[in-house]
Amino acid sequence: MKSFRLRMERRLEAPRAAQVRALAVSLFLALIVIGLLFALLGVNPFYAYQRILVGGFGSLYGLSETIAKAIPLALAGAGLSLAFRARVYNIGAEGQLLIGAIFGGVVALNFPEWPRLALMPTMFLAGFLGGALWASIPALLKARFRVDEVLTTLMMVYIASDVVRYLVYGPLRGPEERGFPYSSRFSATAQLPHIDITRIHYPTLILAILAAILLYLLLERTKLGYEIRVAGENPAAARYAGMDTQKIIVIVLLISGGLAGMAGVGEVAGIHARLSPPEGISPGYGFTAIIVAWLARLNPLATLLTAFLIGGLLVGGDAIQVALNLPAATIQVFNGVILLFVIAGDIFTRYRIRLEKQA
Amino acid sequence: MIDFLISIVSLTIPAGTALLYGTLGEVYAERSGVLNLGVEGMMIMGAVTGFAVTTATGNALLGILAAAIIGVLMSLVHAFASVTLRVNQVVSGLALTMLGLGISGMMGKRFIGLPLAGRLTPLDIPVLSDLPILGPMFFRFNILVYFSILLVPLLWFILYKTHWGITLRSVGENPAAADAMGINVSLVRYLAVMFGGMLAGLGGAYLSVAYAPAWIEGMTAGAGWIVIALTIFSLWDPRRALLGAYLFGGVRVLQFFLQPLGISPNLLNMLPFLLTIVVLWMISEQAFRRRIGVPAALMQPYSREER
Numbered sequence: 001m002k003s004f005r006l007r008m009e010r011r012l013e014a015p016r017a018a019q020v021r022a023l024a025v026s027l028f029l030a031l032i033v034i035g036l037l038f039a040l041l042g043v044n045p046f047y048a049y050q051r052i053l054v055g056g057f058g059s060l061y062g063l064s065e066t067i068a069k070a071i072p073l074a075l076a077g078a079g080l081s082l083a084f085r086a087r088v089y090n091i092g093a094e095g096q097l098l099i100g101a102i103f104g105g106v107v108a109l110n111f112p113e114w115p116r117l118a119l120m121p122t123m124f125l126a127g128f129l130g131g132a133l134w135a136s137i138p139a140l141l142k143a144r145f146r147v148d149e150v151l152t153t154l155m156m157v158y159i160a161s162d163v164v165r166y167l168v169y170g171p172l173r174g175p176e177e178r179g180f181p182y183s184s185r186f187s188a189t190a191q192l193p194h195i196d197i198t199r200i201h202y203p204t205l206i207l208a209i210l211a212a213i214l215l216y217l218l219l220e221r222t223k224l225g226y227e228i229r230v231a232g233e234n235p236a237a238a239r240y241a242g243m244d245t246q247k248i249i250v251i252v253l254l255i256s257g258g259l260a261g262m263a264g265v266g267e268v269a270g271i272h273a274r275l276s277p278p279e280g281i282s283p284g285y286g287f288t289a290i291i292v293a294w295l296a297r298l299n300p301l302a303t304l305l306t307a308f309l310i311g312g313l314l315v316g317g318d319a320i321q322v323a324l325n326l327p328a329a330t331i332q333v334f335n336g337v338i339l340l341f342v343i344a345g346d347i348f349t350r351y352r353i354r355l356e357k358q359a
Numbered sequence: 360m361i362d363f364l365i366s367i368v369s370l371t372i373p374a375g376t377a378l379l380y381g382t383l384g385e386v387y388a389e390r391s392g393v394l395n396l397g398v399e400g401m402m403i404m405g406a407v408t409g410f411a412v413t414t415a416t417g418n419a420l421l422g423i424l425a426a427a428i429i430g431v432l433m434s435l436v437h438a439f440a441s442v443t444l445r446v447n448q449v450v451s452g453l454a455l456t457m458l459g460l461g462i463s464g465m466m467g468k469r470f471i472g473l474p475l476a477g478r479l480t481p482l483d484i485p486v487l488s489d490l491p492i493l494g495p496m497f498f499r500f501n502i503l504v505y506f507s508i509l510l511v512p513l514l515w516f517i518l519y520k521t522h523w524g525i526t527l528r529s530v531g532e533n534p535a536a537a538d539a540m541g542i543n544v545s546l547v548r549y550l551a552v553m554f555g556g557m558l559a560g561l562g563g564a565y566l567s568v569a570y571a572p573a574w575i576e577g578m579t580a581g582a583g584w585i586v587i588a589l590t591i592f593s594l595w596d597p598r599r600a601l602l603g604a605y606l607f608g609g610v611r612v613l614q615f616f617l618q619p620l621g622i623s624p625n626l627l628n629m630l631p632f633l634l635t636i637v638v639l640w641m642i643s644e645q646a647f648r649r650r651i652g653v654p655a656a657l658m659q660p661y662s663r664e665e666r
Contacts (some may be wrong), residue, residue: 041465054623089449141636145643150394150449150658151591152639155632162632287453294450297487318387327576329464336400340436343446343454 017347019297026345030338048320051233055319056312062197062319068271070304070311071201072263072285074208077292077303079256082215085298086099086252087232090240092138092153093260094286096131096161100261101175102164102172103130103267105275108268109172112187119189120203123269124262131261132254134160139253143246149253155314157286183275192270201270204262208304211259215300228252260286278283288314291339361492367612368496372504373570375608377402377562377579379507381586381594382600383514388434390518390595391551392531392656393441396452398559399583401433402461405563407463410470410574417477423564424505430560431553433459438552442545445660448661460577470574479503479569504563510558514597520620531654534661544661559583588635594642594651607631 035045040134056066076093083090091094104127111119134156141147165181174184192201219225231238231248238245267281268274275281292310296302381398388395395401405426413422433455440451479501488498520525529537530547538544562582567574585607593599610631614624642648648655 001524014655037462041462043465047472089447089451091453137636141640141643145640147643148658152636154396154584155588155636155639158581159629159631162625164621169625170623287457289452290450325466325468327468329461329576332457332461333465334461336454336456336461339450339454339457340440343450344440344444347446348442 005075008061022345022349023295023297023342025348026341027338030341033341034334034337037337043324043326048141048324051323052313052316054316055323056314056316060314062312062315064195064200065315066308066312067205068199068201068311069285069314070307071204071208071266071270073289073292073310074304074307075204075211075263075266076260076286076289077296077307078208078212078215078300079259080289081293081296081300081303082219082228083252083256084293085219085232086228086248087235087248088142088252089150090138090153090253090256091150091290092135092156092160092286093256094282094284095153095157095353096134096257096260097264097267097282097286098157098160098164099134099264100127100131101264101281102167102275103127103133103261104265105186105268106172108186108190109183111148111357112190114189116189118192120192120269123190123265124203127261127265128258129261131264132258133235134261135253135257136250137191139250139257142253143249149249164275164278164281168277172275174274181277186269186273190269191273192266194270201266204266204270207266208260208307211262212300212304215255217345219300220231224248224251253285260289263289283314288335291335294339294342365492365495367609367616369499370612371605371609372497373500373608374602374611375606376504376507377566377570377582378585378589378608379511379601379604380558380562380565381583382589383507383510383597383606384555384562385586385590386593386595386597386600387514387558388552388555389529389590389657390527390531390654391548392534392654392659392661393438393552394448394452394658395434395437395441395455395552395555396449396585396587397433397437397455397459398555398586399579399581400456401430401556401559402459402563402566402583403432403463403577403579404433404459405560406559406567406578407467407470407574408620409561409564410567410572411466411473413475413568414470414473414479418603419477419479419568421523422477422568423479423561426560426564426568427557428560430556430558430563432556434552434556434559435549437556438549441660442548442552445662448658448660456583458561464576467574467576471576473574475568475572475574478572487564501569503561503569507565508601511597511601518597527564528652528654531656534659538661538663548661559586562586585631588631591629591642594637594638595654596651 022241038045038048056062076097080090080093104123107123107126138149138152142149142153168181172183174182192203194200195202217288228248231245279336288310292303313334314331320326321328381402385398409422409426410427412425413419437455440446441448481499481501484498488494526542526547530544534544566578589603592603607630610627614627618624642653
């Protein structure tokens with residue numbers, strides 16, 4: 001009997017067109033598989049897709065919600081794409097986002113009477129510091145003791161959740177909240193301005209666009225960016241060339257943590273106007289940002305686009321919950337299948353796959 | 360005081376059992392060199408499947424069997440992605456967790472609030488369960504609890520004292536050398552990941568068919584992540600997995616007793632994750648790593664061509 005064997009040959013840098021093609025094919029296959037899963041679970045996939053499309057992109061309201069959700073995804077996703085490029089797997093953006101939200105929130109609650117022009121930058125700065133501080137522990141452990149950052153950043157997410165819960169049930173609980181786990185509402189100057197009647201808090205949107213551009217330039221136009229790319233693509237070469245890999249680890253973790261922290265400030269100051277338990281601050285934006293970065297093929301500029309797409313998916317997900325009476329977790333099916341197909345699709349750009357006959 | 364002790368122990372063991380199943384499975388998967396962050400997803404799929412099949416058949420054992428099978432099927436996705444396609448294990452595992460949370464939510468919608476017909480009832484061990492003190496502490500659990508405890512010495516023995524165990528550990532520590540000795544690295548990794556999936560599925564079914572017994576969306580509530588932490592905390596040893604699972608199960612039980620004393624449950628909840636970071640830091644010491652046998656090739660895909 002003949003047997004077959006998958007043989008994978010590593011390719012040198014795949015052409016941009018091949019990368020885009022692989023991504024498109026992966027997404028298409030993912031949508032088919034999700035459709036099949038939906039059909040199996042008794043949901044008409046065509047109807048569901050139509051509702052998602054219309055819900056997320058089919059109206060001005062839908063588009064504005066999509067952009068509002070894209071803001072934290074883009075901010076955190078741009079930072080993650082930088083870290084992943086250095087092959088530093090910061091999967092703890094969710095925790096960094098939460099701590100950033102707390103730092104920004106504490107500033108907002110303590111200086112409510114400051115003018116907005118002073119308060120807003122201070123809050124974002126505090127949020128950046130909070131997120132960076134949270135990322136600095138895994139950074140230190142990895143740079144100094146070579147402790148794997150995947151596990152430490154992940155553990156820090158759950159510690160952050162408990163810290164937030166502890167604070168909003170305890171020291172930060174607003175006295176007028178009658179026992180509910182919320183802080184006091186932020187003063188008017190601590191709340192971010194919106195575009196018209198939408199929930200698009202544009203200061204954060206501007207920050208997200210700036211971050212994407214700056215990180216892109218950092219990666220492609222500076223010596224540090226070059227070192228980050230080499231450290232990620234060929235760690236041995238980076239060491240032989242005398243690059244300070246410890247410095248790179250610390251820098252990418254602090255930047256990605258800081259940007260996630262700013263995304264947290266945007267959520268509490270732009271959407272909620274107060275601090276709440278972790279589920280209330282973020283429905284998992286820090287984890288979803290991993291998909292955003294991966295879909296963007298770790299290109300910070302492209303995260304703006306992928307954040308918009310995934311943001312639309314989240315809004316569309318809300319729409320099918322209502323239209324089809326589905327649970328909130330439904331959107332996770334999309335997240336999971338898309339992520340699986342995108343990472344599997346990467347294989348086809350990095351390797352040439354052959355089916356070999358064996359005697 | 361005795362009554363207090365009895366109630367703590369008799370609550371802690373059931374509270375830690377799902378964690379024990381998950382951790383034992385993940386210990387084996389990681390010993391083969393594959394990190395599977397999909398435990399949470401596999402557990403929750405086990406929970407919903409166990410509940411669904413038990414409801415449909417009225418037979419909890421069938422439900423548990425189905426949960427084990429679904430755990431294996433889920434883990435195959437991760438095995439294919441990380442062993443055959445050699446994609447990033449971290450991302451693949453995360454994707455599996457998302458997938459499990461999503462599908463279980465959709466599948467389980469109709470079971471929310473339903474009572475479970477045919478739940479797994481406690482199985483009092485004759486004679487022993489009538490012992491004073493020890494009886495109510497240790498011998499009045501359901502069969503899944505006993506089974507998980509029996510698994511501990513069995514899996515420890517297999518891991519350290521048998522040829523299979525040596526094969527498994529060698530694949531996780533030095534796949535190239537294992538390959539040179541004629542071991543099929545991919546096959547061993549597939550089997551280890553599938554075994555991990557089976558136990559994660561069992562752990563999930565334990566929650567929905569025996570412990571709760573009910574289906575609540577997202578009912579694993581992070582147990583899968585505690586499993587990831589416990590696997591490291593236990594230093595990849597089934598005996599310490601038991602210790603860790605009950606320790607952290609006990610933390611959950613103690614919350615109820617400590618909260619009235621003004622001790623925040625949130626600070627207690629952090630403990631497993633904080634301890635895990637400390638353990639990760641400790642095992643960064645090279646000599647210590649070698650002494651306890653950390654799977655050195657953890658998270659490293661293996662390919663003969665690219666050694």
